[in-house]
Amino acid sequence: MTGLLGVLTVWAWRGKPRHGSADTGQIAETAQALARMVRRQWEDEAVLRQLFDPAPLPVAWTSCRTEALVDGRTRTDTTLVCHAHDPDELMATFRRATPQRVVVLGPAGSGKTTFAVLLLLALLRSRRPEDPVPVLCPLASFDPSRENTRDWLQRRITEDYPALSDTQRYGTASVVDLLTEHRLVPLLDGLDEVPPPRRAAVLTALNDTMPVNAPLVLTCRTDDYARAVQESTPVANAAVLQPVPLGRSEALAALRLSTVPERRDAWDTLARRLDSIPQAPVAHVLTSPLMATLVRSVYTTGDRDLTELADLRRFPTATALERHLLDALIPTLYERSRRQDPTRHWHPQNAQRYLTFLADELSRQNTLDLAWWKIHTWSTSLVRPWRRAATWLAVALIGQFLANAFVVLLGAPWWVVALGMAHGVAVLPLFLFGSRVPAVSTTPARRTIICASASLIGGLALILTAVPFMPGPGMAVAKDAMASIPFAGLSLWLVVLATGLPGPPELPSHGRPSMAHWRRRLPTALGGVTWVAVSYGLLFASYVEYGHRAAEPRFLTSLRDGLVIGAVLGVALALFRWVRTASAEDHQDTVEATLRTDRLRALLSAAACAVLFVLPDAGIRNKIYFTGGLTDLPIVTAARLLTVGAIGLVLALATCAWPHYLLARCQFAARGQLPWRLQTFLTDAHRLGILRRAGSTYQFRHARLQHHLAESARVPGPRLCAGLSGSGSGSTTSR
Known part of the structure; x- marks a missing residue:
C-alpha cells in the first residue's frame, strides 16, 4: 500500500514540466497574440461604453504645474496638451513624454479611465510588430507586501489572457521577457482604488521595480495621489497630466x-x-x-x-x-x-434590487471586481471551512439517499439506504483537511502528508459508520472492517490525486482539453499508467490471496485482474492530468467562457471520479464474491456507483468553482436578492452599459455608481426607482 501511494504521489505531483526560457520566436509570438487579444477586448468594450457614440467627449489634458506631484528629474514640458477624442494627439503626447511615462490625474469622474482606454486603442491601431503592447491592468488587486510589481503584472496579464499560459507554445517566461525588454506598456488604472494604507507602498514598489526608462501609464485621483506622494515619492521620470474642465x-x-x-x-x-x-x-x-x-x-x-x-x-x-x-x-x-x-x-425595480445587492456585497468585500467564482464568499454557509464542510456533507447525504432509495425500489433491503447515508460521512475529513491546504506549505511532501492523512481518516470514518450495518459475527465484521480500511482510503486517495482536496479554487478553469503537444506527454503518461497498473495489481492480488484465503491459490489470476483494473485507474489519472493542463484558445476568455469551461470540467470530473472511487472496491468484491472473472465487473461497478458513487462525485465537484457558485447563486436567488439566471442578467447589464468587463470579471461602469448603490442598500426601508410611474413589483423575465 505504501509503495503504491508513493508511486502515485511522485507521478501526480512531480510538478510542472520544465521548460527553458522563451526564445526570440516565442517572445515575438506572445507579443502578437497579446496585441490581438487586447485590441479585440477593448474595441468591443469601447463600443459598449459608447466611447465613440458618436464621438468621445472633448476632454482636454495638459501638463500638471504642481511641483510636488512631479518627479524632480522629469523635464517639465508645458506644451503637452491633447484632446482625448483625437487619437493622433493622444499618441503624439505619449511619445513626447520621454521616456513614455505618464501619470494621469484628475478628480472623480474626470475621464481618467476613458483616457487610458482611448490611448490603448490608439497605440494598438498604429502598432508595428516591433512596438510594445499596451495592456490595461486595474491596480486594485496589487498588494506589494505579497508580491513584487513584475510578478503581479505577469499574474494579472496571464489571468486576463489565459491563452498565454500555454507554456508549450509561448514558453514559461514570455510575459516576464516582454516586461524586461520594455515591450509592454502597462496602463495601471486606479491607484485610488487601492486601499489607502497600500497606496504609498504601491508607488514605492513601482519606483523600485520598474526601470525609469520603461514605458508606464498610471491613473489616479489628484487628492489621493498627492497623499500617497507625501508618504512616498512621485512616479519616477514621468510626465503628469491633468484635465482641463469640460466647457x-x-x-x-x-x-x-x-x-x-x-x-x-x-x-x-x-x-x-x-x-x-x-x-x-x-x-x-x-x-x-x-x-x-x-x-x-x-x-x-x-x-x-x-x-x-x-x-x-x-x-x-x-x-x-x-x-x-x-x-x-x-x-x-x-x-x-x-x-x-x-x-x-428585466423589470426595472427587480434590476435595481439585484444591482444594489451586488454593489453592497462588492463594497463589503472592498473590491470593484465582480468575479463569479468568488460569489460563494458572500454566503455564510460556504465561506467558513466548518460550514462549507457541513453544506457539502448535506449535498453528499442527499445524493446518497436518492441513489440508494432507487436501489431499494429495485428490490434491495432497506438497510442499503442507511449504509449509503453512513458512507457520506467520509467526505467530512477531506473537506476539513482541504480548508487547511492554502494555509500551509504547498510542497509535494507536505501535500502528501495532508492528503494521505485525510484519505486514511476518511476511509476510517467510512468503515466505522458502516460497521453497524455489516452482517455476520462480531469478530468477522471487525476483521472485514480492518481489512477494508486501506482500500477505502485508497479509493479516496485516487479521487484526491485526480482533482485535489475539496475546496473552492482561487481561479476557475481556463481552456479546453487539446491534443496539442501530445507526443511530448505520451511517454510520461505511459510510464505513469504502467507504474499504477503494476503497483495496484500486486496490492490487489495480495489482498485477495492473504486477506480472503481461498480453497486453492489464485494469485496469478488475481494479479492479472489487478493489472487490468490498475491500468484503467492509471489511464483515468492520466486523462485527469491532461484535462488539468488543457490549452486555452488564442483569445481572451469572457465571463461566459470561463463559466462554461469550469462547468464542463466539474461535470466530467464528477462523473469520472464517481467511477474512480468505486472501481477499487468493485474489483475486490467482484473477485471475492463472483466467479465470472472481469465479465461481472461492469455490473458490480454499476451497483457500487448507485450505493456509494455520490461520495466521489461530490468530492470532485467541490474542487471546481462552478458548483460553489451554483450553490451560492441558488441561495441568493431563493431569497430574492439575485435572479435565478444570474449570468443572463449580468450580460444584459453589460450590454446596457451599467457594467463593464475587465478580463473575466465584471465591474460597475462607474465606481461612483457602485458606491451610491451600496449606500442606498444601507438606508432602511424600500428604495423606489426614480423617475418611474407606478410601483408594481413585477416579475423577472429572462432569456
Whole structure:
C-alpha cells in the first residue's frame, strides 16, 4: 500500500514540466497574440461604453504645474496638451513624454479611465510588430507586501489572457521577457482604488521595480495621489497630466450631437436657460465627463423633460442633481429596454434590487471586481471551512439517499439506504483537511502528508459508520472492517490525486482539453499508467490471496485482474492530468467562457471520479464474491456507483468553482436578492452599459455608481426607482 501511494504521489505531483526560457520566436509570438487579444477586448468594450457614440467627449489634458506631484528629474514640458477624442494627439503626447511615462490625474469622474482606454486603442491601431503592447491592468488587486510589481503584472496579464499560459507554445517566461525588454506598456488604472494604507507602498514598489526608462501609464485621483506622494515619492521620470474642465458649451454640443434629431431642440432650450442662469447646478455638473455621460444615458432618448435639469427647486445643489442622475440611470435604461422588447428584459425595480445587492456585497468585500467564482464568499454557509464542510456533507447525504432509495425500489433491503447515508460521512475529513491546504506549505511532501492523512481518516470514518450495518459475527465484521480500511482510503486517495482536496479554487478553469503537444506527454503518461497498473495489481492480488484465503491459490489470476483494473485507474489519472493542463484558445476568455469551461470540467470530473472511487472496491468484491472473472465487473461497478458513487462525485465537484457558485447563486436567488439566471442578467447589464468587463470579471461602469448603490442598500426601508410611474413589483423575465 505504501509503495503504491508513493508511486502515485511522485507521478501526480512531480510538478510542472520544465521548460527553458522563451526564445526570440516565442517572445515575438506572445507579443502578437497579446496585441490581438487586447485590441479585440477593448474595441468591443469601447463600443459598449459608447466611447465613440458618436464621438468621445472633448476632454482636454495638459501638463500638471504642481511641483510636488512631479518627479524632480522629469523635464517639465508645458506644451503637452491633447484632446482625448483625437487619437493622433493622444499618441503624439505619449511619445513626447520621454521616456513614455505618464501619470494621469484628475478628480472623480474626470475621464481618467476613458483616457487610458482611448490611448490603448490608439497605440494598438498604429502598432508595428516591433512596438510594445499596451495592456490595461486595474491596480486594485496589487498588494506589494505579497508580491513584487513584475510578478503581479505577469499574474494579472496571464489571468486576463489565459491563452498565454500555454507554456508549450509561448514558453514559461514570455510575459516576464516582454516586461524586461520594455515591450509592454502597462496602463495601471486606479491607484485610488487601492486601499489607502497600500497606496504609498504601491508607488514605492513601482519606483523600485520598474526601470525609469520603461514605458508606464498610471491613473489616479489628484487628492489621493498627492497623499500617497507625501508618504512616498512621485512616479519616477514621468510626465503628469491633468484635465482641463469640460466647457459647458462643449458638453452641450456633444450631448446634442448624440441625441436623436427630434430631441435636439430640447438641448437648445436648455442652453438658452443656462445662458440666463449661468450659476445653475446643472452648469457645474456638465463640466464633469462622468455626469455628462449620465445625462446622455438618461435624457438623450425617451420622454424625459430636459429642462427639469435647470429646475432650481428640484435640484438646488449640484449634489442633489448628481444623486438624481445616479438614481435615474438604472430604471431609465431598463424601462427603455423593456419598451423595445417587453418579453426579453428585466423589470426595472427587480434590476435595481439585484444591482444594489451586488454593489453592497462588492463594497463589503472592498473590491470593484465582480468575479463569479468568488460569489460563494458572500454566503455564510460556504465561506467558513466548518460550514462549507457541513453544506457539502448535506449535498453528499442527499445524493446518497436518492441513489440508494432507487436501489431499494429495485428490490434491495432497506438497510442499503442507511449504509449509503453512513458512507457520506467520509467526505467530512477531506473537506476539513482541504480548508487547511492554502494555509500551509504547498510542497509535494507536505501535500502528501495532508492528503494521505485525510484519505486514511476518511476511509476510517467510512468503515466505522458502516460497521453497524455489516452482517455476520462480531469478530468477522471487525476483521472485514480492518481489512477494508486501506482500500477505502485508497479509493479516496485516487479521487484526491485526480482533482485535489475539496475546496473552492482561487481561479476557475481556463481552456479546453487539446491534443496539442501530445507526443511530448505520451511517454510520461505511459510510464505513469504502467507504474499504477503494476503497483495496484500486486496490492490487489495480495489482498485477495492473504486477506480472503481461498480453497486453492489464485494469485496469478488475481494479479492479472489487478493489472487490468490498475491500468484503467492509471489511464483515468492520466486523462485527469491532461484535462488539468488543457490549452486555452488564442483569445481572451469572457465571463461566459470561463463559466462554461469550469462547468464542463466539474461535470466530467464528477462523473469520472464517481467511477474512480468505486472501481477499487468493485474489483475486490467482484473477485471475492463472483466467479465470472472481469465479465461481472461492469455490473458490480454499476451497483457500487448507485450505493456509494455520490461520495466521489461530490468530492470532485467541490474542487471546481462552478458548483460553489451554483450553490451560492441558488441561495441568493431563493431569497430574492439575485435572479435565478444570474449570468443572463449580468450580460444584459453589460450590454446596457451599467457594467463593464475587465478580463473575466465584471465591474460597475462607474465606481461612483457602485458606491451610491451600496449606500442606498444601507438606508432602511424600500428604495423606489426614480423617475418611474407606478410601483408594481413585477416579475423577472429572462432569456
